[in-house]
Amino acid sequence: MQIPIFYAINDQYAPLLSVSLKSLVNHTSADNQYIVTVLYQTLSKENQDKLVSLATDNVAIRFSALDEQFSKLFDKDHNLLLADFHTLTIYYRLFIADMFPNEQKAIYLDADTLVMQDIAGLYQIDLGEHAIGAVTDQLLAIDPDLATYPTKVVGVDRANYVNSGVLLLDLAKLRQEKFSQHFLELLQQYHFKLIAADQDYLNAMAHDAMTFLPVKWNDQTTVPIDENGDVGLVHYNLFRKPWHYRDVPFREAFWQAADQTPYAKVLHNTLSQYNESDTTADDQKHQRLVATANELLKEPVTLRTVLSQKVS
Template identity: 50%
Template sequence: MSSKSIPVFFSVNDRYAAPLATAIASLIDHASDENNYDLIVLYQELSQENQDKISSLTTNNVNIRFIALDEKFGNRFDNDQNTLRADYITLTIYYRLFIGDMFPEFDKAIYVDADILIRDDIAKLYDIDLMGSIVGAANDRFIATDPVVAGYANDAVGISNQLYVNSGVLLMNLKKFRDTNFTDKFLELLTTYHFKLIAPDQDYLNAIAKDDIYQLPMEWNLETAVMPEDFKPARLVHYNLFEKPWQYNDVPFADEFWQAAKRTPYYEQLATELASTTDEIRAANDSKAGTIMRLAKDLVKDPITLKSVLGENESK
């Protein structure tokens, strides 16, 4: 008899089906027989073929189910005209902020991006005591170490770059999301100001929850884009930003990624993508990174920012 059920949310489209399957394979590799793992894949466009391939990874204690994001939004918010001040397409960009509202049956859950590799039992992440905080997440190393985006976090978002967290791995106190009307606060900001941001859902989460974030240790979200020196106890690797192991060689922990990929129906597809990724594609990724940096520089100059608006609200 399993001792507990651990809800783990993902969100994916057809483009990320193969990395998601690899992430799930790595989760299964480290799953304890003592637990049940309820994997909930939120999607907007995910073919039946991909759903069937991912479902083939199901085990006795790892269940995988798929929920159409638009349908879930519709069922949850159809009768709430206040919420619908923002259209569905806009809202679904911020799906992880609505998990508490969409799934009232859960008081606590994990959310993880698809571009991850799990190296330990994810139940250990779930078991971390949030000490009453609304969310647990790890400091974003890119934001913490780069002076341009560090200034953006401090001066536009309104949170110290040393406390700004990455939203690719979240331990969520869903009951507190509901009890504090988190999404109402978010929707008011979204529909009133339409801020231009470099990482929209992540920036809103940091700005609204900044005094209520439990700082997870880096080992639960080791971001490969900015690797610390000689850091070994990685329990969860996050291929954040642009250098993914299915497009770049010599990415940290790539050997383990490919070992997990071999246990999915997508290994050949991923290997083909790596072989066919051109220098032009990689240059385009570099260009996207440059765009983020330029935008971060510009946005700190805006007179109306998350920091200025929330600071005004706090002073009232």
Template identity: 45%
Template structure:
């Protein structure tokens, strides 16, 4: 018998409030009236005005709450050298790795990045059985289909590139993660070795959980480069081709369908109109830098795979 309440986590700051609004509107449009859903927003510098706007998207079977990430947790993360998409550092990328410890009353939950659009009842994902696996996730299409990142996954992270998963959509076995002290293990590795990473949270998740991943149907995380033959139940606008930045972004119509239903629609349209050739070149440079970084990390002596070969326990 499935649990009646479905906990769904997001992690954002003010920079992602507008995109989170779109994700929430799409999620609420596909809920089962017989189920209860609790959207828990882990936030860092999310102002009261944005919280109030997001809270208006609650409905009879969907509650929304906000949990500020405390300074103690942020102080525990002393590795700030890795950037998101080779662009900027944000604490929010790490918050998902602490959900099990921060919410000890929950045995299972979903984590979603804010740049997602949900096209089916998210409870169907929640009801997937994980067994003793730590997480359920979908392989990262970009990593698994780019020559340099294929080598990176295999040689630096220590996981088959076709099994390297994207951490933007996670079904999390919180009880099992607590039982094996996942958060403590992550912090020890992070702060002891300072691994250089392409995707900081994602690389650690893959390295640590690689023996205990439940591979989900790819329709639950259709990414920017996922083939159009896959019918999406959830779209994840990962990497650079965001629909609020590029008028020709893949699967953009799904995003704008729900963006029109939010208070942020005009802001998002303005962002799209303000996109310049210089910004496009910056994105292209960041992607080139990301691929170059993959090549360079493989050559360094401190990688997950290299340390594992020295006898250090990486995978749980």
């Protein structure tokens, strides 16, 4: 079985991607071929060489420049858009189906993930008649400070609001449903203020056509995780990263993989240099996130109001 997997990074995230890649490699089956495509905005030849050194006989690693992909996709016609290609790259995962028209199904992973089981288990999940599979966002499901944002701004019950850091995509169905075209229509007509850009669009547009995946395939560290449980993939979303903090879930597994990459020294140095002012900044980022969400509750035009009008 051939399994297409997509990531997207720039040079800053190359060390983190190396850990995710190494953990993925460490949990592969010789029965499968894993084709990893790294989408990038800027990624030096040195970083590409380091990342590709993690490839194996059954894990291929290739690179694809986002600017080139978007130029091909829109035939360099900026008149099609109200945003330039650089702005559109924020929403790259919404265009994977169009950028890779020969692929029928794929996995998308954020770089701050740690693979704990063979990713083939995720790929083999049947999406049924839906085009997208994802795990609910566990922070928004429980955080009282963000409780009303998904419902009031995005138009999705917070218990059904998904995290876009791990996606199982039926690319053929996304093309058939013209998903990216519908997204572009919204982007061109409205300038929504959002706290999670592409994730909010994904939730608003696909909430009625979403397969909810088992939590094990996107166990998010914003909530407590049973480290002895059935965990397929750990997602270090938001602020408490193992290369910044020592008291994080699965830190031993993270560093075991990290020490097998060309970036081991860089990552250890990053951890040792993270100081009190950095942790204070993380706390402030969370406070700003909550403040922004509360401000957006007052906006008269939101994804929820616009899409509810289209449905009615």
